Amino acid sequence: MKKTKPILEFTAGSRRDIERCRLFLWRKPGGQPAQRIREVKREARRLTSDPKLYPVESVHPVSLLEFRRKNVGQFAILYAYLEPTAALPGGVVSVRAIRHGAEEDVLFRVEESRMGTAERHRLVGLYLRERSGNPRAGLSG
Amino acid sequence: MNSPLTHETVIDEDEHGADSAIAARLRIDYEEIMASTAPDQPGGRIVYSSADYETEEEADAALDAFFNSILEAPYEED
Numbered sequence: 001m002k003k004t005k006p007i008l009e010f011t012a013g014s015r016r017d018i019e020r021c022r023l024f025l026w027r028k029p030g031g032q033p034a035q036r037i038r039e040v041k042r043e044a045r046r047l048t049s050d051p052k053l054y055p056v057e058s059v060h061p062v063s064l065l066e067f068r069r070k071n072v073g074q075f076a077i078l079y080a081y082l083e084p085t086a087a088l089p090g091g092v093v094s095v096r097a098i099r100h101g102a103e104e105d106v107l108f109r110v111e112e113s114r115m116g117t118a119e120r121h122r123l124v125g126l127y128l129r130e131r132s133g134n135p136r137a138g139l140s141g
Numbered sequence: 142m143n144s145p146l147t148h149e150t151v152i153d154e155d156e157h158g159a160d161s162a163i164a165a166r167l168r169i170d171y172e173e174i175m176a177s178t179a180p181d182q183p184g185g186r187i188v189y190s191s192a193d194y195e196t197e198e199e200a201d202a203a204l205d206a207f208f209n210s211i212l213e214a215p216y217e218e219d
Contacts, residue, residue, distance in 0.1 A: 007192040008191045010187070010190075011184060011187060011188065012188050013184030013185065014178075015188050015207075018208075019214070037208060037211065038212075041204065045204060048191075057171065058171035065175070067171050067174070096174050096175075096178040097178065099169060
């Protein structure tokens with residue numbers, strides 16, 4: 001008997017994530033945004049072949065939605081797999097978010113550009129301390 | 142199942158080498174993802190579903206179109 005493939009769906013949030021990752025890669029020399037984004041597409045599509053290949057990382061306490069993660073190079077695809085039902089015999093792979101390994105750096109730079117110099121220096125110090133684990137790192141004077 | 146809502150993970154180094162310097166620790170906040178992609182939130186709206194198409198080929202073509210619409214959009218600086 002032929003196995004029914006799961007439905008594949010993307011949320012508006014995951015689309016925004018892809019757009020943000022594309023912009024980041026575009027700004028980065030050698031980022032190859034089109035190639036990388038197509039890899040995400042290919043691997044998301046591949047998830048429907050074996051959606052339970054990746055372990056559950058988190059469960060929504062109310063809906064009991066199970067979140068899983070697939071790494072694709074520098075990206076992580078965060079998705080929920082809904083088990084088959086009578087109405088949806090293949091189940092559903094619902095892509096909820098895409099994260100990039102350097103995302104925290106990206107967000108930091110965006111916030112930084114909106115700040116004044118003094119505030120920027122203060123946050124750079126905090127950032128370096130957090131990154132290094134050294135409470136004195138990034139502090140001057 | 143009792144699982145934490147926040148995970149830290151290490152993203153594999155890029156297989157093509159171009160981004161290897163940014164193989165960084167990624168903090169995934171599942172609580173935020175769950176909240177922002179709940180069905181009643183704008184981020185939870187389904188913008189692509191293969192269920193909307195009669196055949197797998199049509200769904201694949203629509204997925205290509207969905208990604209192409211992202212890739213072909215003009216870049217907008219923040």
